[in-house]
Amino acid sequence: MRVGLFVTCLVDLMRPRIGFAALQLLEAAGYEVIVPDAQTCCGQPGYNSGDRSPAKALALKVLREFAGCDYVVAPSGSCAGMIREHYPRLFQDEPQQLEKISELAQRTYELTDFLVNVAKLQNVLGSFHGSITYHDSCSGLRELGVKNQPRQLLAKTPGLQLKEMRDCETCCGFGGTFSVKFGDISTRMADNKCNAIQASGAAAVVLGDLGCMLNIEGRLRRRGDNKTRVLHVAEILAGEEGT
Amino acid sequence: MHFKARAGEKLRDTRLQQALAKAQGKFVHTRAEAILELENFEAYRDAAASIRDRVIRDLDLYLEQFEKNASARGAVVHWAETAQDVNRIVCEIAELHGVRKAVKSKSMVSEECALNEALEAAGVEVVETDLGEYILQLAHEPPSHIVAPVVHKTKDEVSDLFEQKHKKPRKTGIPELCREAREVLRPHFLSADMGISGANFLIAETGSTLIVTNEGNGRLVTTMPRVHVAITGIEKVVPTLEDIATLLRLLPRSATGQAITNYVSINTGIKSRDDSDGPEHFHIVLVDAGRTKLLGGVMQSMLRCIRCGACMNHCPVYQNIGGHAYGWVYPGPMGSVLTPVYAGLENALDLPNASTFCGECAVVCPVKIPLPDLMRNLREQQTEQGLRSWQERLALKIWAWTALHPGIYAALSRIAARILKGMAGGGKLLHYLPGGHGWTDGRDLPAPEGRTFRELYRERRR
Numbered sequence A: 001m002r003v004g005l006f007v008t009c010l011v012d013l014m015r016p017r018i019g020f021a022a023l024q025l026l027e028a029a030g031y032e033v034i035v036p037d038a039q040t041c042c043g044q045p046g047y048n049s050g051d052r053s054p055a056k057a058l059a060l061k062v063l064r065e066f067a068g069c070d071y072v073v074a075p076s077g078s079c080a081g082m083i084r085e086h087y088p089r090l091f092q093d094e095p096q097q098l099e100k101i102s103e104l105a106q107r108t109y110e111l112t113d114f115l116v117n118v119a120k121l122q123n124v125l126g127s128f129h130g131s132i133t134y135h136d137s138c139s140g141l142r143e144l145g146v147k148n149q150p151r152q153l154l155a156k157t158p159g160l161q162l163k164e165m166r167d168c169e170t171c172c173g174f175g176g177t178f179s180v181k182f183g184d185i186s187t188r189m190a191d192n193k194c195n196a197i198q199a200s201g202a203a204a205v206v207l208g209d210l211g212c213m214l215n216i217e218g219r220l221r222r223r224g225d226n227k228t229r230v231l232h233v234a235e236i237l238a239g240e241e242g243t
Numbered sequence B: 001m002h003f004k005a006r007a008g009e010k011l012r013d014t015r016l017q018q019a020l021a022k023a024q025g026k027f028v029h030t031r032a033e034a035i036l037e038l039e040n041f042e043a044y045r046d047a048a049a050s051i052r053d054r055v056i057r058d059l060d061l062y063l064e065q066f067e068k069n070a071s072a073r074g075a076v077v078h079w080a081e082t083a084q085d086v087n088r089i090v091c092e093i094a095e096l097h098g099v100r101k102a103v104k105s106k107s108m109v110s111e112e113c114a115l116n117e118a119l120e121a122a123g124v125e126v127v128e129t130d131l132g133e134y135i136l137q138l139a140h141e142p143p144s145h146i147v148a149p150v151v152h153k154t155k156d157e158v159s160d161l162f163e164q165k166h167k168k169p170r171k172t173g174i175p176e177l178c179r180e181a182r183e184v185l186r187p188h189f190l191s192a193d194m195g196i197s198g199a200n201f202l203i204a205e206t207g208s209t210l211i212v213t214n215e216g217n218g219r220l221v222t223t224m225p226r227v228h229v230a231i232t233g234i235e236k237v238v239p240t241l242e243d244i245a246t247l248l249r250l251l252p253r254s255a256t257g258q259a260i261t262n263y264v265s266i267n268t269g270i271k272s273r274d275d276s277d278g279p280e281h282f283h284i285v286l287v288d289a290g291r292t293k294l295l296g297g298v299m300q301s302m303l304r305c306i307r308c309g310a311c312m313n314h315c316p317v318y319q320n321i322g323g324h325a326y327g328w329v330y331p332g333p334m335g336s337v338l339t340p341v342y343a344g345l346e347n348a349l350d351l352p353n354a355s356t357f358c359g360e361c362a363v364v365c366p367v368k369i370p371l372p373d374l375m376r377n378l379r380e381q382q383t384e385q386g387l388r389s390w391q392e393r394l395a396l397k398i399w400a401w402t403a404l405h406p407g408i409y410a411a412l413s414r415i416a417a418r419i420l421k422g423m424a425g426g427g428k429l430l431h432y433l434p435g436g437h438g439w440t441d442g443r444d445l446p447a448p449e450g451r452t453f454r455e456l457y458r459e460r461r462r
């Protein structure tokens, strides 16, 4: 079975190691992983800024690039949610495209969702010594129902102890361009999230989306917290959490 | 002042922040517990949404049925096309019946038309009797929440206000404050000529108006004065009492976490010969004020709204800035849809954009209004109508073009990864980003690793 890895634009630019972690996990689960070279972005910046046409063009581009894959997997609930939930809406009035797009949507998964529900992964590659708390990213949680999947996998990780924080499902304030357009509101929301993370007493906050990751890490550091680590769930599961 | 500036102010207002922190915990927690009592909450939501959709599909039929049944019981139904019409109609009713004083229970529609000001200009004294609205009337402030209008104030502020306005010794306990308000309000109920209420629902099969309240003031307003005027939006009609039973399982639970409110009052017709109380004249003002514009369009589902306030209670943006920042009667996610729709897209440019699309509002909405989708649609309308800044349009154009040209995109990402890493100067964080102060004013930007995934992947494959 072939899995196409949708790296996502933020992983490509900011955190390649998360892409490699995802790649390793998928290969460990027994899949042939292909990474289409010309992939760029899922189209959310346009779609959520009120411009459908680039989002549609990018949706068709994703469709073409991942045509030969049995599954498409992204280390992001946000991008996977865009493809699964929103691509079909973009083509609601175009029955010919809609069929293919819906079929793409149905074989697209967020990474932990895929590992648990499709790959039925038994063992994770990594280990982690210490406590973590998990932040549920909005799109993954509310659009794709990603809640127990990462926790199930983290529970298999030797040495890892999960300490849930309060309000773990509350938005961290990222919201794409919202984080820049409404910087002060976004910062306050990130602040609330940082308070909850610190109150949990965990050594690291783990999550499944790059946007939240940059937002939370950026705010923690600005507040002077250089200790709490901010890690993508794939990094932990693959044992690639670096330093 | 625009939303953004107001929001910034609210974020720095420590008293407001105290009040908001307290309210948020309460609303979210109590709702979560209350919905557990219903065995199949999701099935109720589906049923409620479909009742509301059924009404909206045949709105004219149900409104006609309502008018027929209400008239048969002696009520007079008035149709107000605009907010100004509401004020004109109510002032005419006041004049007709020689009204000098009106007591009022909570009505958000009357806030839409600034009815109090219109009545006062016509020489009618208006007294708000909902405790929250009464406090706001004393303070000359608009509501900041559709269910808990005074949620932005702390108890201490109310103590100060009462001391100053009532000229009585300062009270600090909530029961004492309530008693003082009650003492002030009682004589008004007795001396008022007219009672003005809203209506949570209109019941088509009986021609009744229904209100849910917790203070009992609504019951006094609708039964004591000789004239009762109920004002509400045309979309509030519901076919049967049976349907009401379904909706009432959801409304209080979603709003305040109550299984049921202290009072549910159904007002049907005027006082008959055998009734011991009730109004001699009952006027029902049904308000369009933009609602019919939504019919048959992409925003139609917004007409399902039963004004429970759950979307704002659970909105992380509202939770941090409160309702006044939104600038008009309706705050939070439902306001971010309604304000542009009713007051004009160009008059509320920030509102549809002031959401992270976290989706929690749509999860809690008892009638399943897809609020984020509606906000996204408004963003699209802004784009279509050329209401976005040239900077934003340009940025989007550049992004779209490069994202569709993979070679150039790859090259630019390679460069960006290196520049950003370089700017972090060996560290892992950027404290400042030219043009990115929206981000870096409050946060550092974690620096990229330095090379893109694409580059590294190609290398490893070789």
Ligand code: SF4
Residues within 6 Å of the ligand: B254, B304, B305, B306, B307, B308, B309, B310, B311, B312, B334, B361, B364, B365, B366, B367, B368, B369
């Ligand atoms: S939009 Fe939904 S949640 Fe918000 S007030 Fe209306 S009914 Fe309640």
